Amino acid sequence: MSSVRYNQLIVGKHKHEIETPALLLYADRLERNIDKMAAFFSQVECNLRPHFKTHRLPVIAHKQIKAGARGITCAKISEAKVLAESGVRDVLIANQIVGERKLEQLAGLAHHSDIIVAVDNVENASQMSAIAVKRGVKVNVLVEIDVGMNRCGVGTEEEALALAKTILDLKGVRLRGLMGYEGHTVLIPDYERRKSECRKALVRLVRVRDFLEKNGVPIEIVSAGGTGTYTIAGRYPGITEVQAGSYATMDTQYRKIGIDFEIALSLMTTIISHPTEEKYILDTGLKSLTNDMGMPELIEAPGAVIDAMHEEHVRILWKNPTRNLKIGDKLEFYPSHGCTTINLHDLCYVVRNDVVEAVWHMKARGASQ
Amino acid sequence: MSSVRYNQLIVGKHKHEIETPALLLYADRLERNIDKMAAFFSQVECNLRPHFKTHRLPVIAHKQIKAGARGITCAKISEAKVLAESGVRDVLIANQIVGERKLEQLAGLAHHSDIIVAVDNVENASQMSAIAVKRGVKVNVLVEIDVGMNRCGVGTEEEALALAKTILDLKGVRLRGLMGYEGHTVLIPDYERRKSECRKALVRLVRVRDFLEKNGVPIEIVSAGGTGTYTIAGRYPGITEVQAGSYATMDTQYRKIGIDFEIALSLMTTIISHPTEEKYILDTGLKSLTNDMGMPELIEAPGAVIDAMHEEHVRILWKNPTRNLKIGDKLEFYPSHGCTTINLHDLCYVVRNDVVEAVWHMKARGASQ
Known part of the structure; x- marks a missing residue:
């Protein structure tokens, strides 16, 4: 659906300019993970x-x-x-x-x-x-x-x-x-x-x-x-x-058992509604972020609770946000299961130092046959 | 990933010739559902x-x-x-x-x-x-x-x-x-x-x-x-x-509460392994069939139990199959949640009287932005 060429306009911009929900891949962490695993197998x-x-x-x-x-x-x-x-x-x-x-x-x-x-x-x-x-x-x-x-x-x-x-x-x-x-x-x-x-x-x-x-x-x-x-x-x-x-x-399921690689993947989302003091509605859900291995984890959001996950909405409750949040602000999740979350996306936005450096087409997305 | 044009070769063939996992849409049921709902709103x-x-x-x-x-x-x-x-x-x-x-x-x-x-x-x-x-x-x-x-x-x-x-x-x-x-x-x-x-x-x-x-x-x-x-x-x-x-x-979640429309959607899968008498492994899983609203339902398989759902495998246990099953045979599931299952597919195979009459490109697949 989403066009890679169209999305090239985002290259060079800050990650917060990406339209959401969006799958982000942190290039430096990915590279360190690859190198670390390679080092183990070289020995x-x-x-x-x-x-x-x-x-x-x-x-x-x-x-x-x-x-x-x-x-x-x-x-x-x-x-x-x-x-x-x-x-x-x-x-x-x-x-x-x-x-x-x-x-x-x-x-x-x-x-x-x-x-x-x-x-x-x-x-x-x-x-x-x-x-x-x-x-x-x-x-x-x-x-x-x-x-x-x-x-x-x-x-x-x-x-x-x-x-x-x-x-x-x-x-x-x-x-x-x-x-x-x-x-x-x-x-x-x-x-x-x-x-x-x-x-x-x-x-x-x-x-x-x-x-x-x-x-x-x-x-x-x-x-x-x-x-x-x-x-x-x-x-x-x-x-x-x-x-x-x-x-x-x-992903967080592997981090939970102590596997020592960096989470290189995030799902970026936007606050689309803020109906009451503590309630924020995000523009992601089961169609862009899976929960088959448990709830995803909100990054840098201590105290925020994922209250519900629908198809295209996540509701979070956050009593004392660590920063002032408003409609339009971006938040990021670490997926609990990278494999099934990546499977939902046509594109991934490659980020280094919070700047988009590439947009990659998920060539094998949905390749289940 | 999958090409619509390539898949046109399947038009006119029996549904069992479709490569799996595949999303099937039964055209006559779909049409009856649309007509039935229209009849209600006309009154x-x-x-x-x-x-x-x-x-x-x-x-x-x-x-x-x-x-x-x-x-x-x-x-x-x-x-x-x-x-x-x-x-x-x-x-x-x-x-x-x-x-x-x-x-x-x-x-x-x-x-x-x-x-x-x-x-x-x-x-x-x-x-x-x-x-x-x-x-x-x-x-x-x-x-x-x-x-x-x-x-x-x-x-x-x-x-x-x-x-x-x-x-x-x-x-x-x-x-x-x-x-x-x-x-x-x-x-x-x-x-x-x-x-x-x-x-x-x-x-x-x-x-x-x-x-x-x-x-x-x-x-x-x-x-x-x-x-x-x-x-x-x-x-x-x-x-x-x-x-x-x-x-x-x-889908089965709506049928479960008595909503009187026909399930027009199925996920067709193939038996890829039959390691023991009662155990069959199917070539579908969470990447082509969701369970966020409960397990899908095996069609025409009384007594079969869905024992596990992995990313690309479903394991079923079937003590006394109603028919003789072997590797390569096809089975179908009714999804528990149509919305999230359809979201996983690039193509759907339109079937009437068990013959493929069209292959439709899911133009808005993954359209979560």
Whole structure:
């Protein structure tokens, strides 16, 4: 809807001149987050393959690769297409690609990128192979293991071995390794418990690798890890890649459990009504700011209470504002969940020292297919 | 992200050939909903001005107007722009438009549509007027009254009168009437209680009208009402317009309280993993289907339980499926909240007799500014 070109007029202006609600990305914090994560992975054996599903911006993916990332992880074929078109070659789709139409797209992509995809089912692998053969490509695959998240993935070593052996026999797919995502552990508040639960998942994953190798199946990649567990998975012997994504932009849910990156993202909003002494109505709501991981956090507004969130309105109660507020004034929120909030926006306004330095088109916004 | 032209290839095919997750709009149900609501308003004194914020599709707005609607209601200047560009002239922005940049856009719009906007603040009205005068237009306004929702709007008759008198003195704005939205009552499950609570709000609104008219302020429009209260507001003496929007596409939250329109909207998804006997993983999640009004409902799946909703995955447990399900099969959800679910999509697939007859671009998707 919003036009990038139109919005270029805002470049060079103070952030408060941006029309709201607007997604702001603080460039210096983003860059420090990328550098900090890169520094960690430069000191361990494991590689970083950051997840694209959070920021969905190819420009950030390229910054992550330049800082040392092995490649990029994403969740959907539509995201992988955006990455390939922006020149990112090494892409893991950490998800199942199902059905003829999507497998045809996958084969098409394999001509232009070194795509890897998760597989947990024999029929799916066979269909993928048949289409790849027909299109003259080979698709790289990882066997997905359910390491306790209770989502996709095979459950046992025997199932993994059977699937891996089938894959080895298929001409259109190439087995590269294993994947297991310990998503059920990444948000555990207590670090020691998070570490022990995460390690249980990693033990399962590495045990499957050992079993497969013992049975003659070579395993090159073992992929795991999120922003809440990257230090644990990144140091765990046998894990070769970590998929952390949220760290680049961060959000309050990860800060709440002590993940030490800066929140680089905010949602800027305007006071549109001030009906009573303590009540302020803001021009954001569920269509531009999510609450699926809890309420967002008002920045620099001690004592302000988010009283209600509607589609296009947020009502706050603020008894003793730290500054004099009036209709037209801007406030900012830190999102509780960056991934779902970013998904609502067509544009993000890149800010440094409170000045807009770029307007980026969210090229993969809504790329859920 | 997704291209409309590319998607035209799906027109004429069975709906199960659509790539998922996908938003489906059942054309016949939509048309029956529009006709049914039009029939109601043809029999009462009140006019219908349907809300655009639900479907955000100009093609539906034009169908509603053709069926007799007075004009269209929307929530944002960005939605009003989409409407004006699609030729809808009579548009109420049922919200405050704040700040110089947006007021300049409002004045620009007033050259191309008979725009009406809600006002609850003197400074805002004055700034609006000054910009309108500079641009050679007059902007129509409604004074918004807080009828108990505790959001925007002035609270008392005296405040309303003071604001109305200021507006009468301003050269760039034209007072057309009043608006009050009883949003706090539209989802009350018990009809009798909903009716009595709604009427309390309408009493307040009509009382303000009486007070203003007694004090020499002519009131032409009195706007209220939602899909949960249209029969109450539409028959209430003194209410001249109802803003109901959700009725066109409907959702399960409104069906739950007995609103008798058909659900015309579904989210189609594919089974991408079937790791154990009863467990199925679907390719939709919070990025394509919202749960801010409760979990969506699986269609034609008695006994299936939605076990988890992640960003791009839904896990369902289904002990005794009514049909044999396998990876690649399609399932459909009725959204619990149409407005926020539609907001996530770039395209909607228009279906009649299970065949795709059109692919519509959600022109106002993400139009929250």
